[in-house]
Amino acid sequence: MDKAILIGLDLGTYNTEASLLELESIAVALNIEVVATFTQKLKMPNIKTYVGSGKIAEVKKAITFLKATMVIFDDELSPAQIRNLEEILDTQIIDRSFLILSIFTERAKTKSATLEVSLAQQKYLLPRLVGMRSSLSRQGGGSYNAKGPGETKLELDRRLIVRNIAKLEKAIKRLNRQKRTSRKARTISQIPIVSLVGYTNAGKSATLNSLIKLLNLQSNLVFEEDLLFATLDTTARKIVKKGYPAFVLTDTIGFLTRLPHAFINSFQSTLSEVANSDLILHIIDGTHQQKELHEQTTNEVLSELNCGEINTLKVYTRLDLIDKTKKRPGFWISNKTLENLNLLMELIYENTFGKELIAKLRVPYNKQKIVHTLNEQTRILDTKYENNYIEIDVRLFEKQINHFQDFIYRTINSTRKNTG
Ligand SMILES: Nc1nc2c(ncn2[C@@H]2O[C@H](COP(=O)(O)OP(=O)(O)OP(=O)(O)O)[C@@H](O)[C@H]2O)c(=O)[nH]1
Ligand SMILES: [Mg+2]
Incomplete structure (x- = not known):
């Protein structure tokens, strides 16, 4: 050693x-x-x-x-x-x-x-x-x-390195083109992107895995380990909960203090996903002695990536490891017991799709697809079969309204907290 x-x-x-x-x-x-x-x-x-x-x-x-x-x-x-x-x-x-x-x-x-x-x-x-x-x-x-x-090392002369750099940049570009295609598909379908960012080992991958477990999704868990830089690239998972609109959750490389500039440049394509997100979940190890420094580091990298304007939620992990009788400001979750993960889901929906509303829709009988989508992505409160249309009361989010615009009869502000 x-x-x-x-x-x-x-x-x-x-x-x-x-x-x-x-x-x-x-x-x-x-x-x-x-x-x-x-x-x-x-x-x-x-x-x-x-x-x-x-x-x-x-x-x-x-x-x-x-x-x-x-x-x-x-x-x-x-x-x-x-x-x-x-x-x-x-x-x-x-x-x-x-x-x-x-x-x-x-x-x-x-x-x-x-x-x-x-x-x-x-x-x-x-x-x-x-x-x-x-x-x-x-x-x-x-x-x-x-x-x-x-x-x-040695055998590499300058020219070879320059050639290597060009080759690598080309290969990365090629890979990016493929990634962009799938990203474009998502943009067209208007599925919002929520990104997990934060210091290395904060619990980003664990949070993604918790949500997959919570919702019993059929997707693979991502690699999560007590390691610095366990994750080095970006993985995305579509999060679909019955009665709610879908979003994509991405997990990416962790940050470090004074990360050399050349590295941020090299990881630009991995990190570009973050700049495209609709919401950022800033994950922090709540038990770490240096958590303030970690937060600050992440904020600095985010502004370097031009993400300063993106709506950001701070989430502290390891709620299971702290003394709960003590005061703790901020929003906490546990990826071990899944405590507060339901609440995290609510926060994500609210911050991504806006306020909750109740809407009355009138959908003609020949618009089965709309009825199907309502079933999948909103919570149906009541259904009445009238002569020329189906009248459906649903609970949904502000930003979903657009999608159903043609069929909305009226909307009411919902004051009741959504309980999932
Ligand atoms: N007890 C406890 N452990 C947690 C919690 N969240 C994460 N961990 C553990 O902390 C370690 C690091 O978690 P990861 O999710 O791999 O961290 P990451 O932020 O993805 O780290 P990098 O990919 O290295 O940047 C893993 O062993 C997790 O199981 C939590 O809420 N409670
Ligand atoms: Mg990770």
Whole structure:
């Protein structure tokens, strides 16, 4: 097992301690043991060695004493910094971006995730080819990183990488075209999209699975695990509940503090789904010590993805793990006991389809299709068979009215809470 020393700078621009904790959890997820952590307060990183020379001397001693096999820096290093540090410390030097790339590489399963991770790798490698050769070749040997960027290393010259990037971008584009077609089909049928977003390991996939279980849907559950970046791409499930309009629920990759820019770019196609959504469910692990930071991180990524304007609901998970006698602001659910999942469904409907109304419709006998749709997507309160039409009273949502416009006789505001 690799033993690592972590190093972070306190530059006053972000929470160093939280960022290092996050770095450590990524390292641990990659089977790396963290044996020590160093921090230093500086106004600006040292151009040559990122931290100051005094700190470097301290770290060098610690490497020998603790038998560390690598030093991980909590920031993106320049190629020159990596080269210098490697020379002075005589050990493997890894930066934050590389570590995140490594875990992405390990988790990528589907075609689009694999393509996007490869693209991020190539973009990361490109400016680092010169001078980073020895470091990269070493990184290829690490056990945690058998299929990591290091593998592609040395033999790749610049031209090859540029060619790879072009190839990957083309392949991603092709895949996107297919995705767009299915998205278009959804837009035409006007099925709204609800997206689950949030920090990695918050419980996004678990929430999707809970709703599938709650409604006894015949769709497959998605992969949910106590892992950082368990999900690396986007899965969508159509959620159909008898008496309610359908919507599509999408689950996607989790976010991280200070996610390198190249990565957000590479995952653009995965994340573009989010920008198209009608409602965002911002999922937060309510028991996490750093939950405020996680929230803030997610908000930042969302605004970067131009999703700032989309209606967003905050949902805290792990209601089953907290002391319920204590005050807890916000809306909470449990994906273990399914507590409040019914309420979550109501919130989704209200936020996606508007207020509940009661409508009286008059449907001619030859419009069987409308009667069928009413049966499937609204809650029927009363049916009367008159001479020339069927009179049907239903409970439905504001935004469904359009669909039945031609047959509506009158509508009344519904004050009763819907109970499902
Ligand atoms: N006890 C409890 N565990 C939960 C709850 N919600 C999620 N979990 C667990 O937390 C872990 C992470 O959940 P996921 O749904 O995989 O998290 P995610 O947000 O999809 O994470 P990434 O895909 O890695 O971004 C899993 O082991 C879940 O079973 C909850 O309400 N209560
Ligand atoms: Mg997930």
